[in-house]
Amino acid sequence: MIAVDSVAAALVGRIQERRVLAAAMESPESELIAVYGRRRVGKTFLIRRHFEDELYFELTGMYGGAFKVQLHHFADALGKVTGTGVASGASPANWFEAFAMLARVMEQLPKRKRKRVVFIDELPWLASQRSGFLPAFEHFWNTWASRRSDLIVVVCGSAASWMVQQLLHARGGLHNRVTRHLRLEPFSLAETRAFLEARRVALDDYQILELYMALGGIPHYLKEVERGESAAECIDRVCFSKTGLLGRELSHVYTSLFDEAERHELVVRSLAKRRGGLTRKELLAATGMRSGGFTTEVLAELEASGFIMRTPQFGRDKKDAVYRVADEHSLFHLYWIEKHRGRSEGAWLRIRGSPAWRAWSGYSFEGVCLKHANRLRAALGIGSVSTEESTWRHRSDDTGDGAQIDLVIDRKDRCINLCEMKFCEAELAIDKAYARSLANKRETFRRLTGTSKSLFTTLVTTHGLASTRHRDVAVDVSVDMNALF
Numbered sequence: 001m002i003a004v005d006s007v008a009a010a011l012v013g014r015i016q017e018r019r020v021l022a023a024a025m026e027s028p029e030s031e032l033i034a035v036y037g038r039r040r041v042g043k044t045f046l047i048r049r050h051f052e053d054e055l056y057f058e059l060t061g062m063y064g065g066a067f068k069v070q071l072h073h074f075a076d077a078l079g080k081v082t083g084t085g086v087a088s089g090a091s092p093a094n095w096f097e098a099f100a101m102l103a104r105v106m107e108q109l110p111k112r113k114r115k116r117v118v119f120i121d122e123l124p125w126l127a128s129q130r131s132g133f134l135p136a137f138e139h140f141w142n143t144w145a146s147r148r149s150d151l152i153v154v155v156c157g158s159a160a161s162w163m164v165q166q167l168l169h170a171r172g173g174l175h176n177r178v179t180r181h182l183r184l185e186p187f188s189l190a191e192t193r194a195f196l197e198a199r200r201v202a203l204d205d206y207q208i209l210e211l212y213m214a215l216g217g218i219p220h221y222l223k224e225v226e227r228g229e230s231a232a233e234c235i236d237r238v239c240f241s242k243t244g245l246l247g248r249e250l251s252h253v254y255t256s257l258f259d260e261a262e263r264h265e266l267v268v269r270s271l272a273k274r275r276g277g278l279t280r281k282e283l284l285a286a287t288g289m290r291s292g293g294f295t296t297e298v299l300a301e302l303e304a305s306g307f308i309m310r311t312p313q314f315g316r317d318k319k320d321a322v323y324r325v326a327d328e329h330s331l332f333h334l335y336w337i338e339k340h341r342g343r344s345e346g347a348w349l350r351i352r353g354s355p356a357w358r359a360w361s362g363y364s365f366e367g368v369c370l371k372h373a374n375r376l377r378a379a380l381g382i383g384s385v386s387t388e389e390s391t392w393r394h395r396s397d398d399t400g401d402g403a404q405i406d407l408v409i410d411r412k413d414r415c416i417n418l419c420e421m422k423f424c425e426a427e428l429a430i431d432k433a434y435a436r437s438l439a440n441k442r443e444t445f446r447r448l449t450g451t452s453k454s455l456f457t458t459l460v461t462t463h464g465l466a467s468t469r470h471r472d473v474a475v476d477v478s479v480d481m482n483a484l485f
Contacts, residue, residue, distance in 0.1 A: 011049055012198050013191035014042075017182050021050050024180055025115055030151040032141060032177055036163035037184035038305045038327075039253050040220035043156050044121055046184065054152070056109075056116040057081050057102065061125030063256055070126055074098045078105060095136030103144045106151075117152045118145075124159040127166070134166065138173030146177070159257050161301035185306065187217030189372060190485045195222055206462060207231040209481055213364040214239065216328035221246060236348035239337050247341045250333040257305060263289070263298050268307055268325055272334045275363045276393055276404055277311070277324035299323070311370065314392040314408045315449050322391055326371065328364060335360045358423075365423035366406050369460050372484045376419070376460065377409065379483030386412040394448055403444045409458075416451065417458040417477070418442060427466040428459070435474035 011018065024031040035043050048055065059077045062070060068091070075091040075098070082105055092098040106116070120126070120137075127133040145151055157163040160183070167178055187195060193208050203211070203225075210231040215221040215238075224238045224245055238244045254261040270286040271278055278286060280299070289295050302308045309326035312318060325331045340347045351357055369376065370389075377383050388410045396402035407419035418441065422428050430438075438457050446455060456476040464480040465471050 011046065012195045013187060014046055014184075017046060017184065018050055020180055020182060021047075024152055025051075025054070028149060030115075030146055030148045031153070031179045032146070033152065033154045034163055034167045034178045034181040035154060035156045035184060036160045036181070037158070038160065038186075038218075038307070039158040039256060040218045041184050041186055042219040043158070043184050045219070047117075047119055047121075047154055047156065051117045051119070051152070051154075054114055054117045055119055056106070058119040058121065059126075061120075061122035061127075063122070063125050065125065067128075067131055070131070071095070071098060075101075078102060081105075095131065095133045096139065099136050099140035099144075103140065111150070115150050115152050117154060119154045119156070121156045123155045123157045124162045124166075135173070138177075141177060142173055158305075159301075160304040160306075161297075164304060185217075187219060187222070188375075189217070189368070190375075192217050192222060193485060195219060196225060199223070199225070199227075201225050201227050203231060205481055205485055209365075209368070209462065209484070211235070213328055213361065213368060214332045215246070218329065221329065232349055232352055236346060239332070240341050240347040241345065244341070246329070246333070247337065250330060250337075258298075258301055263294075264302055264307070267298060267302060267323075268327075268330055269334060271308060271323055271325045272331055274324075275359075275366075277322035277391070279313075279320055279322055283323060309367075309370070312388075312390045314390040314405075314410065322393075324367065326367060328367065331360075331364060331367070361423040362421070365462070366421045369419075369421045369484065370407060373407065373409075375484050376407075376479065379479045380409075380417060380458070380477060382409070382411060382413075382417075392445060392449075394444060403441045405441060405445060410453075415454045415456060417456045418445060419458045419460055421460045422462075424462050427463045428461045429466040430468050430470045430474050432470055435470035438474045 021033070024033055035047065037043055044060075048058075057077065059074055062073060065073070071094070072091040078101060092101055102118070109116070127137075141153065145153055155167065167174060168181055170177070189208065189212055192212055193205070196203060196208065207230060211222070211225065211234065214231075214235045215224075221238070225234050229237075239246045241247070251265070254265050258264045266287050266289070267283065270283060274286075280291075283289075284291055284295065289298075299308070303310060307325070307327045307330055308323050310321045310323050312321045336348070336351065340351065373389050374383075377385075377387060390408045390410065391404075391406065392408050393404040394402055405418050406421050407417075409417040409419060411417070420438070420441075442455050442457055445451075457474065459465065459475050459478040460480075460483070461478065462481045465475065465478050
């Protein structure tokens with residue numbers, strides 16, 4: 001197992017990612033590493049902190065920056081590392097000249113045992129159309145950098161789909177040139193708890209879950225949590241006050257990531273209105289978008305960036321997969337912030353506990369559980385069993401009432417867990433009506449799917465199940481929110 005250095009160990013989470021970066025440092029050849037993930041997820045922080053002692057040159061693309069401005073920015077960055085400074089007249093004429101300057105400077109450096117790191121951040125903002133950046137970068141890597149053994153080049157971008165298409169699936173000079181790649185995901189609940197603990201924020205798991213459903217696992221947002229305040233107080237201050245960081249964050253994030261971002265927002269808005277999610281066909285009808293390559297590209301970009309997720313339907317074709325909002329903060333923004341931001345202090349404290357809040361909490365909790373399905377499998381004791389996860393729904397018709405199962409875990413040991421998620425502020429008490437509903441769902445699922453596997457009614461709740469006479473009859477197994485951590 002590759003050891004993680006002392007500097008990287010100070011980082012919270014990102015264990016697998018740090019091992020990949022450590023392996024690149026120890027390899028006998030130069031490495032080209034692509035790192036991508038949505039904005040604010042901590043890509044830049046990870047690279048700067050992990051390679052703190054090896055980072056030699058860093059260039060960050062400017063959103064909407066003109067060609068000459070980007071080049072001057074490059075010259076300025078190079079001047080800082082050489083200690084010479086660069087006047088505006090010394091800027092390179094094009095990107096070929098810029099990378100030639102970088103190569104000449106690095107060739108004059110004394111040899112050392114540890115590799116040096118060149119870090120190019122927000123690459124898609126540099127490689128705009130007609131900028132000539134990508135051909136110049138290809139030439140730099142293929143003719144100079146890749147022939148060395150003492151270099152790591154890290155390229156980073158928030159436009160995840162662009163990074164995948166232009167680098168990982170490149171057909172030109174960068175085809176198969178990326179040696180390692182990392183998709184940086186938002187923090188899990190466990191990483192969120194560790195992050196807050198590292199900042200000396202003392203909250204219990206329920207409070208952390210409440211924060212997570214509003215802010216998601218985005219480190220930049222979680223930094224706003226202050227010691228000594230509850231989750232509700234933090235959400236009220238950060239999301240609803242006139243000076244709150246997240247009052248208008250959503251539109252800025254989408255605009256900076258996507259061309260024609262209004263289409264991407266339209267998709268997310270449409271999905272946010274349907275708790276059970278939408279198939280592609282249903283989504284086209286809801287948005288008025290046409291089937292074709294452009295819509296496919298929009299969905300792929302949203303999925304690659306972690307804003308939406310696609311879940312197959314049990315027993316159905318892949319084309320019938322259900323899309324739903326995966327980004328917790330996007331869902332929270334559309335449900336609440338747009339309607340209540342900038343109002344009097346305490347807006348969220350008044351909303352919290354309302355019937356609308358309970359409906360949103362249930363939907364958001366479902367999404368959190370789906371994203372932590374690996375944790376649920378471990379808590380159910382089936383972490384080592386091969387499984388397939390899906391959802392299932394049946395529209396009401398002449399065969400009976402409609403039914404929906406949030407998560408179906410189809411196991412290779414001929415068992416299926418039918419999982420239902422319930423967000424409650426206390427233990428969930430199962431009464432006669434709910435017990436009957438659970439039994440009907442199970443029997444409807446068996447009748448319509450024709451499965452002969454054993455079916456286990458499984459409940460995932462926040463605080464567990466209250467002891468009632470219907471609990472043991474209706475539920476085969478249950479886990480509480482601790483399983484998600």
